[in-house]
Amino acid sequence: MTEERLIISRKTNNRFFLMIAIGVVMLIAGIIFMAIGGGAGHGEGHGEAHDVVSWSKRLIVNLWLNNVYFSGIAVTAVFIVAVHYVAYGGWYVLVKRIPEALAYYLPIGGIVMLLLFLIGRHDIFHWTHEGLYEVGGPEYDPIIAGKQGYLNFTFFLIRMIIYFGLWILFARLLRKNSINEDMYGGTTYYDKNIVLSGAFLVIYGISSSTSAWDWVMSMDTHWFSTMFGWYVFSSWFVTALAATTLAVIILKQNGYLHLVNANHLHDLGKFVFAFSIFWTYIWFAQFLLYWYANIPEEALYFIDRLGGNNGHYKAIFFLNLIINFAFPFLVLMTRDAKRQMIMLKIVSIAVLAGHWLDFYLMMMPSTLRAESGFGFIEFGTALVFLGVFLLVFTRGLTKASLVPVNHPFLEESVHHHV
């Protein structure tokens, strides 16, 4: 009765390809500019001229940044689905297919992550340099050598494969049962998914932290923070929520999801609002405790992002808080704002951009130091990834009805009212 199929027009698809093409052109332009010595954002690199960053390093770090960001959205979308299964969430059923489809990026994310690590690890991770572990060698670093049991090529690679392997497996299984439920009905698939979701939540609970240590925290090889895994999780979570919200709105504006109404948007808005605050809470707790204690090896991380690197990141540091906390907090405060598409749309886009910036701020200071920027390479890479992500996401969306017609809580969602 409520089945609804998404049709992606050739025009829309071409738009995604155009996005990728423009991204590639920008990338090539950016690389050429840098290779001949005048890259964007490079102009202010005076003072520490000995540390000039090569175009290849800048490219690889950018690729890594985007891939961690988009893979994070994809896996956290599975988390959103799983949480609603185990919590018997009813309201979300009408929008459930969106996070399901967001997960379609995972296999690509896995392959790109693997290739980037194999090819570009020396540009991303300081700890991959052999000399650090040679006792008595000129580069020997006892602190990093002490972490070798965890930070070594083989174990890191194994972990990466396990994370993606399990994430993809569970995303596939949950999706398969969900689609089978459309066809065959009954509560069997629903019950199966509850069990799968429970298992996935355990896996995600562990791997979201460990992957954050691996892929982000170990870039600042000396630095450590017990909160860091949850910090990255909170960033991924609010980003995935914003991505879901934005997709729902765009679909609705294109005439789909006709059963979704202001009540569903309201709940999505509450989620984005609440978890923007949650992210800020985690951010603040981590910052406050290191700032308060002021122990050099801990405070270093924030020094690099404030006064350090010639103050290169200071503006982004504060912008990060404004765009990811103040903006969603103030705009989504009222009930009316959460029920209007335009408000939610603006905030979702801001949050998506803002958390990209958050990852930028996590990764750039430890790799490109004061040499990072916002040039053709940054925008080009981001565009390519966005184009690819949208292609696989929309293709995923077309593979099933936008409404899970036989979900046992469908009626609750249709009559949802807040």
Next chain:
Amino acid sequence: MQHTSPIREPLVTGGKTYHDITEDVCRQVEAAPNPRWAAAFGVALIGLAIFFYSVYRTLWFGIGEWGLNKTVGWAWDITNFVWWVGIGHAGTLISAVLLLFRQKWRSSINRAAEAMTIFAVICAAMFPVLHMGRPWLAYWVLPLPNTFGSLWVNFNSPLLWDVFAISTYFSVSLVFWYIGLVPDFATIRDRATGPIARRAYSFLSLGWTGSAKSWSRYETVSLILAGVATPLVLSVHTIVSMDFATSVIPGWHTTIFPPYFVAGAIFSGFAMVLTLMLITRVVFKLEDYITVGHVESMNKIIMTTGSIVGIAYTTEFFIAWYSGVTYEQYEFINRATGPYWWAYWTMMTCNVVTPQLFWIRKIRRSLVLTFIISIFVNIGMWFERFVIIVISLHRDYLPSSWAMFYPTWIDVGVYVGTFGLFFTLFFLFVKFFPVINMAEVKAILKSSSGVTHHGHHPQANVIHGAATDSNTNTTHSNE
């Protein structure tokens, strides 16, 4: 129009009507105290006597009555404080956070859980106040002008933040709890036969009329208070964790502390709610309101928060190694293998291992096992705070001052005594106040009692039925 899926477990069983709810809840308030209640109250009063005696010793002879020494300056007192504050988290979580998440099962447990919150916070507050040594100067923690006798407070200190956090939390929880009680007090007032009861409940119900306007305001205030209380639930244990985490003491100074303390507090709070409610529901014959389904939901929260706490323990352990900071590394080795190894492993077993049993549906729906595990969790969470506080302090940076902590009888007495205080208040509450929020349970009765207008349980024929046929077996009422 609300719709409830037929596969949802009913929240009120036994085919209760609105009138049944009033009867079942008010019966306890209106009847004369039964001997079982009197006996239990008597035991609580003995505990209260122990409390007063221990407090008298502490105040008359000083803090030297406790087992603290110059190395371990915080031990049972602060352990008990954090433990009680943690227990005081479930009530407001249930009433505020679960309200925001529209978890209807909260309706029949929120009242007692909120009461428990308030009493637990009162118990918690005893410890820092007693630890001052001169509690009659307790008002010095407030930012009062210097001419008042105190010195201007140190706003940089997390201990001061704690004063603000806990007093705010206590005030809001109290108001929230009381606002919820008003309509129920009015019900009791209207039923009261004796003159004293009528006067008392009339006073307590603040002239509640039950008009549409009153209800509309009641709902608005509840939502606003829920909005205010939600950040407060997080803030209280966040700031309690900062009492430790801002200091540069190995095992204390770690960034994960704030959210991990909050998770731990919810964990212990739910355990205590279960411990109390499992008994209350039987003694007061409330099995149709606090069903096995309620117990299962709470057990799931215990399992989740227990697992979060488990991940946090592991993270701390791992990062201590990963950081390369020798002090941190030693601290964690000392926790697991030092002279207090038994405290550490008690904590690990009770907090991380036992809640995992709730993965098994049979166990989380078993009332006896739930009761036992809830006690385990209560014990485990006490040891968690003991481990954090005492093990970090007893071997500090200077090995010549390393020491052990041994509690005195007065330490034990104050702790046991707070149970007396807690249960005295709790038993008075269950006797004179309605333990279940009648108004809110009535509000969900239509959608969640499992009784349709056909008068049967829809569950019975739906599970095997085709879910496509979802319109026939709904719990709509056509009234």
